[in-house]
Amino acid sequence: FESGALAAIGAVSESSELERVRVEYMGQKNGRIRELQKLVGAATAEQKPAVGRRFNEVRTAVTAALESRQESLQKLAAARAVSDFDVTLPGDRPRLGKLHPITQVMSEFRELMGRFGFTVVDGPELEDERHNFEALNIPEDHPARDPLDNFYLACAEAAAGRPMLLRSQTSTVQIRTMETVQPPVRIVSLGRVYRPDTIDATHSCMFHQMEGLLVDRHVTMAQLKTVLSQFARSFLGPEVEIRFRPSFFPFTEPSVEVDMKWGSSWMEIGGAGMVDPAVFASVGYDPEQYSGFAFGLGIERFCMKHFGVDDIRRFYENDLRFLAQF
Numbered sequence: 001f002e003s004g005a006l007a008a009i010g011a012v013s014e015s016s017e018l019e020r021v022r023v024e025y026m027g028q029k030n031g032r033i034r035e036l037q038k039l040v041g042a043a044t045a046e047q048k049p050a051v052g053r054r055f056n057e058v059r060t061a062v063t064a065a066l067e068s069r070q071e072s073l074q075k076l077a078a079a080r081a082v083s084d085f086d087v088t089l090p091g092d093r094p095r096l097g098k099l100h101p102i103t104q105v106m107s108e109f110r111e112l113m114g115r116f117g118f119t120v121v122d123g124p125e126l127e128d129e130r131h132n133f134e135a136l137n138i139p140e141d142h143p144a145r146d147p148l149d150n151f152y153l154a155c156a157e158a159a160a161g162r163p164m165l166l167r168s169q170t171s172t173v174q175i176r177t178m179e180t181v182q183p184p185v186r187i188v189s190l191g192r193v194y195r196p197d198t199i200d201a202t203h204s205c206m207f208h209q210m211e212g213l214l215v216d217r218h219v220t221m222a223q224l225k226t227v228l229s230q231f232a233r234s235f236l237g238p239e240v241e242i243r244f245r246p247s248f249f250p251f252t253e254p255s256v257e258v259d260m261k262w263g264s265s266w267m268e269i270g271g272a273g274m275v276d277p278a279v280f281a282s283v284g285y286d287p288e289q290y291s292g293f294a295f296g297l298g299i300e301r302f303c304m305k306h307f308g309v310d311d312i313r314r315f316y317e318n319d320l321r322f323l324a325q326f
């Protein structure tokens with residue numbers, strides 16, 4: 001038994017085989033060790049001590065051999081695993097994140113407008129009616145103030161008689177800037193605006209605008225048109241076509257809408273005009289001394305044109321297959 005067991009243990013090369021050998025020899029139920037045990041039981045009284053001692057020796061020896069074989073097999077497996085690891089193979093590249101295409105375009109806008117001498121300022125997305133409407137010459141009964149066309153908030157300020165809303169335009173920042181600094185002013189402000197529009201390929205209930213405001217002595221409409229055309233060309237290339245259409249905004253007079261050539265038709269990209277004297281009055285600027293122009297451009301539209309994206313909703317779905325392309 002002993003020599004057979006030790007030989008079998010020495011011959012195995014895998015843990016599963018070793019287990020099979022263990023069961024064959026030492027198994028509790030049918031292992032060959034049972035036969036040896038029977039011999040011990042069958043021994044006469046005076047043979048018993050010697051037979052019993054021998055049985056114990058054999059059992060200990062085989063158990064020890066099983067254990068040490070198990071250990072060396074494990075070491076072997078570990079060594080094999082290490083040598084299977086090829087340290088010369090190139091590693092997996094970590095996947096780097098990227099800036100969102102809108103964020104990329106906004107940085108470029110800031111950079112371009114900086115070259116035209118405009119400083120970047122920020123304003124809050126949560127606004128009161130003074131900055132979103134009143135100071136912008138949008139009276140109480142104007143359709144733009146319809147609660148159904150704005151995201152009004154149910155909040156403590158509202159309960160206390162100061163309604164708050166998510167700003168519907170970045171023109172709020174014109175007011176906030178003129179409230180705090182004296183002319184000359186030359187700023188842009190980029191950020192989110194919110195409107196409960198029906199969502200489609202070119203409309204979203206949240207989008208981004210770049211507001212511009214320039215106030216100084218003798219500012220003209222020609223300068224406004226020059227800045228906007230130059231800006232569009234420097235961002236989209238010299239061949240981009242821009243057109244200005246007469247329009248109306250309560251806070252500019254005269255006002256224009258700005259379109260960009262989009263395939264065979266035109267796409268509106270923003271509004272602009274000469275700052276209305278009523279707006280200057282609401283922030284305490286002297287309209288006799290100063291004039292200015294303002295514009296508000298839709299950033300997504302530029303982004304779509306620039307990257308050839310045909311549906312604004314792609315920008316907000318966070319689909320990595322889309323985002324990884326920029």
Ligand code: PHE
Pocket residue numbers: 168169170171249252255270271272273294295296297
């Ligand atoms: N605030 C206007 C809009 O969101 C755009 C605009 C800005 C028009 C500045 C004139 C001057 O539609």
